[in-house]
Amino acid sequence: MSTIERLKKLFINKFDFNVEELKPETTLEYLGLDSLDKIEFMFDIENEFKIKIPDEQFKVTTIQEMVDAVDRFVSEQVSHSPSPAMSY
Amino acid sequence: MRRRVAVTGMGIISPCGNNTSDFWAKITAGKSGVRKISSEYSNLLSAKIAAEVDFNPSDYFGKKQVSYLDRVNQFALAAASGAWKDAALSLDAKEKERSGVYMGVGLGGANAIEDGYVRLFKQNEDRVKPLSVLMIMNNASASYISIEYGLTGPCLTISTACASSANAIGEAFRQIRDGYADVMLAGGAESFLTYGVFRSWEALRVLAAEDPEDPSKSCKPFSKNRSGLVLGEGAAVVVLEEMERAVRRGAPLYAEIIGYGSTSDAFHITKPSLEGQSRAISEALGDARISPNTVDYINAHGTATQWNDLLETQAVKKVFGDDAYKIPISSTKSMHGHTIGAAGAIEFIVSLLVLKNQAIPPTINLDQPDPECDLDYVPNIGRNGVRVNTVMSNSFAFGGTNAVLLARKI
Numbered sequence: 001m002s003t004i005e006r007l008k009k010l011f012i013n014k015f016d017f018n019v020e021e022l023k024p025e026t027t028l029e030y031l032g033l034d035s036l037d038k039i040e041f042m043f044d045i046e047n048e049f050k051i052k053i054p055d056e057q058f059k060v061t062t063i064q065e066m067v068d069a070v071d072r073f074v075s076e077q078v079s080h081s082p083s084p085a086m087s088y
Numbered sequence: 089m090r091r092r093v094a095v096t097g098m099g100i101i102s103p104c105g106n107n108t109s110d111f112w113a114k115i116t117a118g119k120s121g122v123r124k125i126s127s128e129y130s131n132l133l134s135a136k137i138a139a140e141v142d143f144n145p146s147d148y149f150g151k152k153q154v155s156y157l158d159r160v161n162q163f164a165l166a167a168a169s170g171a172w173k174d175a176a177l178s179l180d181a182k183e184k185e186r187s188g189v190y191m192g193v194g195l196g197g198a199n200a201i202e203d204g205y206v207r208l209f210k211q212n213e214d215r216v217k218p219l220s221v222l223m224i225m226n227n228a229s230a231s232y233i234s235i236e237y238g239l240t241g242p243c244l245t246i247s248t249a250c251a252s253s254a255n256a257i258g259e260a261f262r263q264i265r266d267g268y269a270d271v272m273l274a275g276g277a278e279s280f281l282t283y284g285v286f287r288s289w290e291a292l293r294v295l296a297a298e299d300p301e302d303p304s305k306s307c308k309p310f311s312k313n314r315s316g317l318v319l320g321e322g323a324a325v326v327v328l329e330e331m332e333r334a335v336r337r338g339a340p341l342y343a344e345i346i347g348y349g350s351t352s353d354a355f356h357i358t359k360p361s362l363e364g365q366s367r368a369i370s371e372a373l374g375d376a377r378i379s380p381n382t383v384d385y386i387n388a389h390g391t392a393t394q395w396n397d398l399l400e401t402q403a404v405k406k407v408f409g410d411d412a413y414k415i416p417i418s419s420t421k422s423m424h425g426h427t428i429g430a431a432g433a434i435e436f437i438v439s440l441l442v443l444k445n446q447a448i449p450p451t452i453n454l455d456q457p458d459p460e461c462d463l464d465y466v467p468n469i470g471r472n473g474v475r476v477n478t479v480m481s482n483s484f485a486f487g488g489t490n491a492v493l494l495a496r497k498i
Contacts, residue, residue, distance in 0.1 A: 016150045037152070039218040 003074075004067045010044050024064035045070060051077045093264045094498065096339040097177065097327030098437050099170025099275075101163045103139035103320050103424050107170060112441045115449040116470040120304035120423050122318050129283040134290055135298045137306050138281050139320030139425025156219055157232070158197035163323035163430075164229035164277035165236060171273060172237060175327040175339060179238075179271065188241030188269050189230045190260040191325075192252025192276030194429035195285070196226025202282040229277045233325075241269045247429070250389070252276050254432025254483035254491035257326060258348035261493075264330050271333075275325035278429035289319060294358075294393055305453045307426075309390035309419035310397045310465045312456040317391045320425025324433035326440070342440050343495040346478075347376025353488030359395055360484050365403035368490035372480065373407070376494045381411045383494070384476040385448055387439045388465075389484045390419020391426055396484060401461045416474075418466040422452045432483040436493055439479040443497045447472045 001009075008022045017031065028038070042053050045066075051073040060066045098108050103121030105111035114121070121139045130136040141163065145154040148166045157165070168189075179187055200223035204216040222228060227245040234243040242263060246256045253276020260274035289295050296316040299305040307318040329339060349371030353364030373380055389400055397419075405412045420438050427434055442448055447470060454467035476497070483491045 013151075014155065015152050036156070036219060036222075040156070043215075043218045 003070055004063070006048060007045070007063065007066060007070065010041070010048055014041065014044060022063060024062065024067070026063050027061050029061070049074055090265050091267060092331035093261050093345045094329050094331045094334040094339070095326050095342040095345060095440055095495065096329045096334050097171040097175025098324070098342065098440060099167040099172070099174060100322070100324045100434060100437055101141055101143060101167045102322040102324070102427070102434055103141055106141070106143065106166070108437065108441060112445065115420055115423050115438065116447055118423070118450045118452045118468060118470060120452060121320070122304045122307055122423070122425055124303045125281070127283070132283075133286055135295050135306070137296070137298050137303045137318055139318055139427070140281060141279070141321050156223070158200045158223035158228070158279070160193065160197055160199075160277050160279040160323075161223070161228050161232055163279055163321070164191060164325070165232055167275060167277065167323035167325040168233045168236065168273055171275070171325040171327050177271070177327060183270065184238050185240050186269050187239040187271035188260070188263065189234045189239055189243045190246060190256040190263070190272060190274045191230035191233065192246050192248070192254070192256035192429050192432055193226040193229055194247060194249055194252055194278050195280045197224035197228065198280035198282050198285055200224045202284050205284070233273055237273070239273065248489040248491070249485040249487050250391070250426065250428055250431050251483040251485035251489045251491040252429045252432060253324065254436065254481065254493055255350060255489065257433060257436055258350060258491055258493055260328055261345045261348055264328055270330045272328045273325055274328055275323065275433035276430040277323035278427050279321040280428070281319060281321055286319070295319070296392060307392050307422045308453040309388065309392040309422050309451050310401070310458060310461040311392070311454050312458040314392040314394065314397060316393050317421070317426040320427040322424065322427045322430045322434055324430055324437050326433065326437065341498040343443050344498050345493065346378070346496050347372040347494035349375060349490070349492040351490045353490065355488055357488070358486050360399040361488065362399055362402050362406065364488055364490050365399060365484050366406040368492045369403060369407045369480070369482070372492035372494050378478065378494070380408045382478050383408075383415055383480050385439070385442050385479045386415055386417040387435045387479065387481040388417050388419040389482045390421050390451065392419070392421065397461055400482065400484065401463055404463065412463055414464075416448050416464050416466045416471070418449055418451045420449050423449070432481070432491060435483070436481045439481045439493070439495060442476055442479055443495065446474055446476055448474055448476070
């Protein structure tokens with residue numbers, strides 16, 4: 001499953017969104033997510049992708065930006081052996 | 089000038105039902121909400137019993153809220169919602185500035201506390217859920233209610249163990265009576281049936297033994313073979329309104345709160361004091377400017393501990409004299425258990441329903457009378473068709489805080 005698919009799945013588990021609302025260009029503001037929602041979501045992302053997201057490094061505004069940030073953290077932090085699940 | 093205060097709405101989440109109709113039907117029929125608990129840790133406990141609430145959060149909240157709100161806050165919001173709808177309240181912005189929330193909470197977000205410790209100490213994780221602080225802090229219930237209804241008046245959380253929500257209602261009553269607010273949502277919430285909490289209460293040696301024949305009969309207030317309290321959970325909220333305002337808008341008028349007594353034993357951290365309890369009763373009566381023999385029904389604190397039931401009986405006798413024998417006094421904790429932070433509010437709602445329905449719920453499991461507790465505790469069977477105009481609700485807490493509320497039929 002691609003990063004964006006995995007993120008969408010997390011979103012739908014946590015919040016009452018429809019999958020159609022979650023496009024790459026959709027902004028977190030449009031989805032009505034506030035600062036608390038963001039830290040909750042970061043927690044779920046850290047669990048799902050086995051990464052650590054430092055506070056200052058997650059200034060994302062759209063879903064695509066979130067995907068890019070997650071992919072960057074994964075390639076920096078997770079072991080460098082290739083894993084099919086990580087493919088975009 | 090003391091303004092009059094009406095109760096115009098009630099909402100409840102309890103081991104005997106999640107609305108006032110179900111709750112009333114169950115307690116007047118003498119049906120117990122105490123049962124064997126089903127959690128995985130229950131076989132580690134001595135007494136595997138509690139008064140649990142059956143509650144599906146998805147019936148009340150969206151997905152996000154279900155994960156953000158500790159169970160205690162879910163209960164509080166659900167009870168507040170019941171009360172708000174019952175009162176059919178509608179407030180403009182100016183009125184909301186004169187409306188507040190007072191909630192009684194004993195422990196607070198117990199499930200979140202336990203979840204956090206399990207993660208850190210048992211599962212060796214290095215972090216807890218992000219909103220843990222917000223789920224644990226015991227002012228969350230009151231604040232969430234304030235946010236939900238836009239109430240910008242005073243928003244406080246009162247924590248006096250078993251008297252918390254009685255104090256919350258009493259203090260909210262004073263806010264309106266003394267002109268600081270016109271509408272108050274007041275009540276309490278508790279949901280702490282976790283492994284750590286059970287073990288803590290077990291260690292204090294105040295929990296009831298499981299009745300060998302029927303676990304639902306384990307809480308036996310005023311009985312000779314009473315053995316302690318049964319922990320419960322729940323929430324209850326009442327809407328209090330300045331009387332003229334309530335009458336003018338055609339609000340439901342359940343009762344008028346006429347008196348509130350609040351004292352401290354200043355004696356012992358657990359053992360009750362006759363002086364402290366009887367003075368709280370006398371103060372409430374004095375506040376209401378009524379004589380003791382005006383009271384038609386008392387909802388007892390009646391925890392089923394040796395000490396409370398004995399001292400409460402003595403306190404009632406001290407204040408009421410021979411009239412004590414004429415006033416029915418029942419402990420509904422025999423059915424809904426001891427809900428600590430929610431107890432005062434749940435039991436105040438019992439008292440209001442007594443006024444509304446002119447019927448009295450029993451003290452169940454009273455099979456072996458105690459000669460030292462010889463008042464009319466309405467043993468086992470409720471009473472219909474009674475004439476009740478004035479009711480009293482007692483809460484006598486660990487720590488020694490005593491709160492007594494008086495209400496009268498309108």
